[in-house]
Amino acid sequence: MKTSFELNGNNVSVDTAEDATLLWTLRERLQLTSTKFGCGISVCGACTVHLDRVAVRSCSMPITSVEGKKVTTIEGLGENNDHPLQVAFQEEQVPQCGYCQSGQIMQAATLLASNPNPSRDQIISHMDGNLCRCGTYNRIIKAINKAAEEDQL
Amino acid sequence: MMRNKQRNMSRRHFLATTGGATIFIGGYCLLPGCTEKGIAEDKEAIKKEVNVWVKLTSSDQVIIYNPAAEMGQGSMTAVPLVLAEEMDADWSKVKILNSPVEAETYGVGWSPGGTKNMTTAGSRTIRSYYQLMRETGAQIRAGLLQNAAEKWQVNVEELTTKPGYVIHEISDRTMSFGEIAEFGNFESLPTISSVKMKDPKDFRLIGKVLPRYDVPSKTDGTATYAMDIQLPGMMYGFINRSAVHGAKPELTNESEIKNMEGVVSVVTLDHGIGLVSESVEAGLKAKHQMKINWADTLALSHNSEEDLKAYTIEGASESKKDGDVDSAIKTATKVHEATFTNKYVYHAQMEPLNAVISLSTDKQSAELWIGSQAPDRAKSAVAQTLGINESKVTVNQLFLGGGFGRRTLSGYAAECAALAMSVNGPVKLIWTREDDVSYGAFRPQVKHFFKAGLDREGRITSWDHTAVGPGGGLSNGGAGVSHYDIPNVRFMRKDVDHGIRTKHWRAVGHGPHKYAIETFIDQLARSNNTDPYLYRLEMMKGNERARRVLERAAELSNWDPTPSRGKAMGIAFADRDSFSCGVAQISLNHDTGVIRVHKYWCALDAGVIVQPDNALAQVEGAVIMGISSSLKEQIDIKDGKVVQSNFDDYPILRMSEAPESIEVALIDSDEAPDGIGEAGLPAVGGAIASAFAALTGKYLYDMPFTPERVLAVLKDAL
Structure with missing residues (x-):
């Protein structure tokens, strides 16, 4: 079956099985592999993308539910890796293995979009569903704070 | 675009790239957002x-x-x-x-x-x-x-x-x-x-x-992991592996599976039934549809909880010895005994195992894409599976989405090769998270038996430690106490074979051993009415380097053994080649049994440090993983089967559970560089248990310190 949606500003149309998820469609059909497979049951956050500007878990999102909507992956977040969060994540040297980081950044981006100056507790509550086995949590918090500050300037 | 994507690939790949692979790379980033x-x-x-x-x-x-x-x-x-x-x-x-x-x-x-x-x-x-x-x-x-x-x-x-x-x-x-x-x-x-x-x-x-x-x-998604590789005509491999280790499979609905839409082949392996499909969706559907009978195996009789409880020291053999423990214990003024346990834990690296392979048409040569901690062994595994010479296998090493020891095994490379043998075209093998948990290779469970003899001043004169559990050599290392001045030391070991896969896990034996050793030392110090920091300091008189690390951690944390406003500090020392000392500040919810680590300090002497900021990051990460494994993580095995299956029933530490701060002091040193990636982890369990003792006067004898276990300890008048 065919699904049409806007992906990182471009109109795309994909032919998939009916039970296909957004995650595997992005990764294996459209070859946008920044969005990662971690758990498949929406509990780790590695597959986080934006659906009409809301952070969602693409691993549990049926492809049918994105029809006509706007999907943004980290490939579409910043030009040349220059989104304030991307810059801050580099400055704070956040990633270790890096596998969860696209999801972390995409999750954080929706926080800053709605709350340009989040408190520590607000950051934690917004980010708590995104797991990082390398344990970069404290650097993630620092980077989000930094990106928020940069944005205020 | 092309250059960027190739950055992580080997030189041989540049030279030997097939037409197909070049097309994949060229076509890789057609959509916007991929940057150089x-x-x-x-x-x-x-x-x-x-x-x-x-x-x-x-x-x-x-x-x-x-x-x-x-x-x-x-x-x-x-x-x-x-x-x-x-x-x-x-x-x-x-x-x-x-x-x-x-x-x-x-x-x-x-x-x-x-x-x-x-x-x-x-x-x-x-x-x-x-x-x-x-x-x-x-x-x-x-x-x-x-x-x-x-x-x-x-x-x-x-x-x-x-x-x-x-x-x-x-x-x-x-x-x-x-x-x-x-x-x-x-x-x-x-x-x-x-x-x-x-x-x-x-x-x-x-x-x-x-x-x-x-x-x-x-930070922009361009880092390439093996899971990200795309080749023209690539198919997908999935496997149902034996839930009970070693059980051989028999697929009872093979024709049904073979006839499912999108299924290209079905492959019987020693440890499971694999399939190759045209799409991820078709593969996952067929994987879940398989009906498999499993043969009996040794592991069927393993129940981790019961077996751990039943371990005894009978039949343990001497592994290391210094002095004469048996004589010293007879002349000791006081004798203390304690038993500790730790459960199996899982690596939980964020990228489930996977690999991509492309065989030549005659299947006499192969190109493998993998994230491996032992790519040379992955190369051998592929060659062996295909029955070809290693020189015919090209391995492209990519980024690893976490390793922690799990990716030193090469079974997933061999599996990928075996599946590719059954089809014409490249195959991407994907482990689901459930596969990764249930077919994990765990840090072994251990039961530690301690007996220490003390003299009139409370100094340890005799130290007898026996470690019982599976894993062979995995539980042999990390039991050393040579940085303490103890004249008579013995370490005994009894290996128990349950037929369960065990494997190196960040810091290997040091995690379990240092938790048990340091918690026992803490207990000896407190029973002697001595500050556990000063007690260790006294025992480190002869080891300048270790003592400096201990002192630095105390200084950094502003060490105070007295609890204040519901919070207490605990301390533990660890030698994982490098010396590290951790101090944890915790609080405890007496109603729920939840332990919260508020702050953590760590001093580390790892010799010359090549990249200081990265060393800090490694210790921060090791502390988080140490807290996670000390408070939350356990794999249970019932009738040989792994009970847990995904992050919902195998929770790892979340951001809200991480300490507010992790402060690390790196000791200046001209000594040869030593390890850093694991060094911060082994002290964590002991530091938390020490803080718990300061707060409650009670000891945590079983790791992880889950809320229900903590509540049981609080109720028990130990």
Whole structure:
């Protein structure tokens, strides 16, 4: 079956099985592999993308539910890796293995979009569903704070 | 686009890339958002191979080959950086590529004369490569000087270097490394024994805060993991593996599965039934549809909880001995005994295991894409599976989405090859998270039996430790207490075979052993009415280096053994080759049993530290993983089957559970570099248990310290 949606500003149309998820469609059909497979049951956050500007878990999102909507992956977040969060994540040297980081950044981006100056507790509550086995949590918090500050300037 | 994507692939891949693979890379980033990262390879420039480690280009680029797996620990930056230091390369012009997987050329032995290997594990990378990279860098620098001297017709003694240039001060001339690349001859480099290495006080890269090479690509999604590889005509492999280790499978609905839409082949393996499908969706559907009968196996009788409780020291044999424990215990003023346990834990690396393979039409050669801690062994595994010579297997090492020991095993490479044998075309093998948990290879459960004899002053005169549980050598290491002044020490070990897969897990035996040892020492200190910090300090009189680490941690944390406002500090020491000391500040919810670690401090002596900020990051991460495994993580096995299946029933530490701060002090040292990736982890369990004792007067004898276990301890008048 065919699904049409806007992906990182471009109109795309994909032919998939009916039970296909957004995650595997992005990764294996459209070859946008920044969005990662971690758990498949929406509990780790590695597959986080934006659906009409809301952070969602693409691993549990049926492809049918994105029809006509706007999907943004980290490939579409910043030009040349220059989104304030991307810059801050580099400055704070956040990633270790890096596998969860696209999801972390995409999750954080929706926080800053709605709350340009989040408190520590607000950051934690917004980010708590995104797991990082390398344990970069404290650097993630620092980077989000930094990106928020940069944005205020 | 193309260059960027190729950055993580091996040199051989550049040379041997098939038409198909090139199409994949070219077509990889058709959509916007893929940006060029790091230094692009200048295709026009002349390239000169200096030796197997370095290529120079006429555009002043220095290409350095990295032999280590990059799984977040930073070796990809640190190893080439050591070479660049001695070579006097301009770091901003250095491009790092993963080396070909050729252990004879790029591997190192772990002991003098040991077999060369490319295994990245045990915090050994910098330890193993530091000297070699320094020597190689110095040798290349000497070769550059030699070439410039010949060109200028001057005495080589008159030449020196600044980053990226050879200088002849007398005539005020400079020549860039790129210029030398155009004419230089490096066929006979000066011998390593003839070249001089830098005085460490002149280091400008080693020990300085520099960004990691891989970080930019990990903030925009362009870092490539094996899971991300796309090849034309690629199919997907899935396997149902035996839930009970060692059980052989029999598929009872084979024709039904084979007839499912999108299923290309079904493959019977020793440990499971695999399938190859046209799409992920078709593969997952067929995987869940399989009906398999499993044969009986030893592991069927294993129930981890009951077995752990039932372990006894009967039949344990002596593993290490110093002095005479049996005599010393008889003359002791006081004798203390305690038993501790720890459960199996799972690696939980964020990227489930996977691999991609492309076989030649005659299936006599193969190209593998993998993230492996032992890519040389993955190469052998593929060759063995296909029945071909290793020289016919090309391995492309990619980024690893976490390793922690799990990716030292090569079964997933062999599986991928076995599935690809059944079809015509490349195959991407994907493990689901459930596969990764249920077919995990766990840090072994251990029961520790302690008996200590103390003299009148409360000093330990006799130390007897027996560790019982599966895992063979995995539970042999980490039991040492030689940094403490104890005259009579014995370590006994009893291995129990349950037929369960066990494997190295960050810090291996040190995690369980240091938790048990340090918690017992804490108990001995408190029973003697002594501050557990001062008690250790007294025992470290003869070990200056260890004592300094202990003192530094106390200073950093402003150590105070007295609880205040519901919070208490605890302390523990660990030797994982490097010395580390951790202090945890915790609180406890007496109603729910939840322990919260508020702050954590760690002092670390790891010798010379190549990348200080990365060392901090490694300790921060190790502390988080240490807290996670101490408070939350456990794998249970019932009737041989792993009970847990995903992150919902195997929770790992979340951001809201992480300490507000982790402060790390790195001790200045001129000693040879030691391990860092694991060093911060082993003290965590003991530090938390120590703080718990300060707060409650009770001890946590069983790890993890889950709320229900903590409540049980609080109720029990221990």
